[in-house]
Amino acid sequence: MDEDAIVVDGLKKSYGAVQALCGVSFSARTGTVLGLLGPNGAGKTTAVRILSTLLQPDGGTARVVGLDVVKQAPALRAKIGLAGQYAAVDENLTGFENLEMVGRLYHLSKGEAKERANELLVRFDLVDAAKRPAKTYSGGMRRRLDLAAALVFRPPVLYLDEPTTGLDPVSRLSMWETIEARTAAGTTVLLTTQYLDEADRLADRIVVIDHGNVIAEGTSDELKDQVGGERLDVRLEDEADRERAISALAEIADGRPTAEGDIVHAPIRRRSGVIAQAVRRLDDAGVGIDDIVIRRPTLDDVFIALTGHAAEEEAAAETPEEVRA
Amino acid sequence: MSALALSFSDTMVLAKRNLARIPRQPDLLIAYTIQPVMFVLLFVYVFGGAIQTPGFDYVDFLMPGIIVQSLAFGGFVTALGLAEDVKKGLIDRFRSLPMSRGAVLAGRTLSDIALNCVSLVVLFAVGFLAGFNFIDSTVFEIVAGLVLCLFLGYAFSWIFALIGLFSSSPETANAIGFTAIFPLTFASSIFVPVESMPDGLRQFAEANPFTTIADAVRSLWLGTPAHSDVWMAFVWCTVLTLVFAPLAIKRYRTVAAK
Numbered sequence: 241m242d243e244d245a246i247v248v249d250g251l252k253k254s255y256g257a258v259q260a261l262c263g264v265s266f267s268a269r270t271g272t273v274l275g276l277l278g279p280n281g282a283g284k285t286t287a288v289r290i291l292s293t294l295l296q297p298d299g300g301t302a303r304v305v306g307l308d309v310v311k312q313a314p315a316l317r318a319k320i321g322l323a324g325q326y327a328a329v330d331e332n333l334t335g336f337e338n339l340e341m342v343g344r345l346y347h348l349s350k351g352e353a354k355e356r357a358n359e360l361l362v363r364f365d366l367v368d369a370a371k372r373p374a375k376t377y378s379g380g381m382r383r384r385l386d387l388a389a390a391l392v393f394r395p396p397v398l399y400l401d402e403p404t405t406g407l408d409p410v411s412r413l414s415m416w417e418t419i420e421a422r423t424a425a426g427t428t429v430l431l432t433t434q435y436l437d438e439a440d441r442l443a444d445r446i447v448v449i450d451h452g453n454v455i456a457e458g459t460s461d462e463l464k465d466q467v468g469g470e471r472l473d474v475r476l477e478d479e480a481d482r483e484r485a486i487s488a489l490a491e492i493a494d495g496r497p498t499a500e501g502d503i504v505h506a507p508i509r510r511r512s513g514v515i516a517q518a519v520r521r522l523d524d525a526g527v528g529i530d531d532i533v534i535r536r537p538t539l540d541d542v543f544i545a546l547t548g549h550a551a552e553e554e555a556a557a558e559t560p561e562e563v564r565a
Numbered sequence: 566m567s568a569l570a571l572s573f574s575d576t577m578v579l580a581k582r583n584l585a586r587i588p589r590q591p592d593l594l595i596a597y598t599i600q601p602v603m604f605v606l607l608f609v610y611v612f613g614g615a616i617q618t619p620g621f622d623y624v625d626f627l628m629p630g631i632i633v634q635s636l637a638f639g640g641f642v643t644a645l646g647l648a649e650d651v652k653k654g655l656i657d658r659f660r661s662l663p664m665s666r667g668a669v670l671a672g673r674t675l676s677d678i679a680l681n682c683v684s685l686v687v688l689f690a691v692g693f694l695a696g697f698n699f700i701d702s703t704v705f706e707i708v709a710g711l712v713l714c715l716f717l718g719y720a721f722s723w724i725f726a727l728i729g730l731f732s733s734s735p736e737t738a739n740a741i742g743f744t745a746i747f748p749l750t751f752a753s754s755i756f757v758p759v760e761s762m763p764d765g766l767r768q769f770a771e772a773n774p775f776t777t778i779a780d781a782v783r784s785l786w787l788g789t790p791a792h793s794d795v796w797m798a799f800v801w802c803t804v805l806t807l808v809f810a811p812l813a814i815k816r817y818r819t820v821a822a823k
Contacts, residue, residue: 332586
């Protein structure tokens with residue numbers, strides 16, 4: 241039995257002059273969630289299209305559950321489920337009819353297809369809407385139906401291509417819960433996303449890609465470690481106190497504190513007691529504190545550190561993950 | 566099940582899907598019923614008096630032509646439907662399933678035949694009301710004419726399938742269909758005898774397969790001299806199908822969501 245359900249080696253694909261993938265390699269262990277993280281146009285969707293047999297690579301190989309995505313494409317199609325940003329459901333069919341149709345196309349018998357459709361409608365909380373055409377569904381309901389369709393045949397490998405892009409925050413959260421709870425244990429999931437918090441929450445391992453290249457790989461924590469550990473941010477009442485604040489914090493800091501405007505950043509090792517100590521020392525030095533927080537690096541920081549640009553335009557507006565004092 | 570049986574089952578599942586949407590999209594139903602009726606009424610009562618068809622009432626001359634035109638355009642729902650399926654990502658889903666590669670298109674063209682049968686019923690109903698009659702036709706000839714019309718519709722379904730798969734949206738598919746194919750039906754013997762056309766256009770119309778097919782149906786239903794029209798008409802339909810079906814299936818295999 242193969243340890244890795246997905247093995248991608250040196251995958252290349254270009255569209256005319258545009259190189260979408262320039263030799264991408266990564267692998268996903270059986271039963272884990274691999275997050276493919278990158279901005280729009282990074283090559284995520286191209287990778288998923290190749291892995292789901294929709295597109296042929298120009299170079300490199302990819303094997304999914306031991307099957308070559310080009311040479312053994314027909315056999316592979318019975319092993320994969322695809323749900324994506326398009327929410328590919330037939331709007332004129334009801335939720336039930338959509339799932340039944342997909343079941344029939346997986347060559348389930350009529351009875352099995354009906355039974356499976358009903359089962360999935362229950363699991364994805366769509367029973368009340370089962371007899372309504374999908375065009376009457378909300379965005380979140382369509383995504384749930386799309387995901388249910390991808391799971392009709394209980395595929396060992398599931399591709400989720402930007403499953404929450406375009407959803408409002410509430411639907412997004414509920415989609416996350418659905419993905420966490422409804423993708424059966426043992427299913428290998430390849431999740432592409434441009435949302436750092438999504439990869440952070442759902443993925444066991446993350447592969448960061450940008451301009452068709454893998455630029456980092458690891459668990460969320462490993463990636464965050466690459467840009468350093470936790471940091472104490474102190475906002476001063478008076479910017480003129482900067483130097484005094486830096487020397488007061490130097491002893492408890494793990495490295496020399498830096499200042500930026502009226503904020504002093506101090507890298508720290510341990511969180512326990514650090515804020516109390518810092519407050520005491522700053523008070524002793526007569527430095528007035530406006531605000532003090534411990535900040536953990538976010539994947540935003542990782543992304544900016546790795547690529548020099550933000551992963552998503554909205555990233556700048558998002559509040560950093562903070563531990564308020 | 567054998568591969569062939571599975572392909573057939575996939576095709577039927579998808580044909581059923583296409584037909585299920587018809588009653589849910591009333592605008593499509595209108596296109597299928599009211600539009601041909603409007604055409605018949607328009608040509609018989611508005612233009613008919615001004616068009617000379619020696620030896621025939623205009624309604625008798627017109628009905629075979631208008632049936633040929635309506636059934637050729639029956640495949641239009643396939644162009645619209647496929648363009649929409651591509652845009653919405655449904656084609657991606659189908660292509661990622663372990664199903665037959667030709668089933669999506671075969672299902673489309675098959676359900677078009679069913680829709681065209683509905684069209685035929687409506688067209689004949691309004692045609693008879695407007696005074697159309699078969700002239701000197703045997704039952705065999707009448708049926709052969711119907712088969713020819715449905716075959717033409719089937720061939721055009723593949724042409725429309727190709728158009729749908731090349732269009733970035735249903736609107737584009739609509740525009741291509743109407744600018745490329747609609748005028749062709751007018752530059753033929755569908756609505757008027759080609760003898761009335763000026764030089765140049767007349768030669769074009771005589772070579773137009775729509776003329777061949779409309780004249781073939783007239784010879785079957787009105788007893789006009791057939792010449793080589795009938796078998797040429799079947800040859801045309803066969804050639805169109807054999808050329809466009811593989812092209813459409815080839816395109817389907819590589820088409821990408823926009």
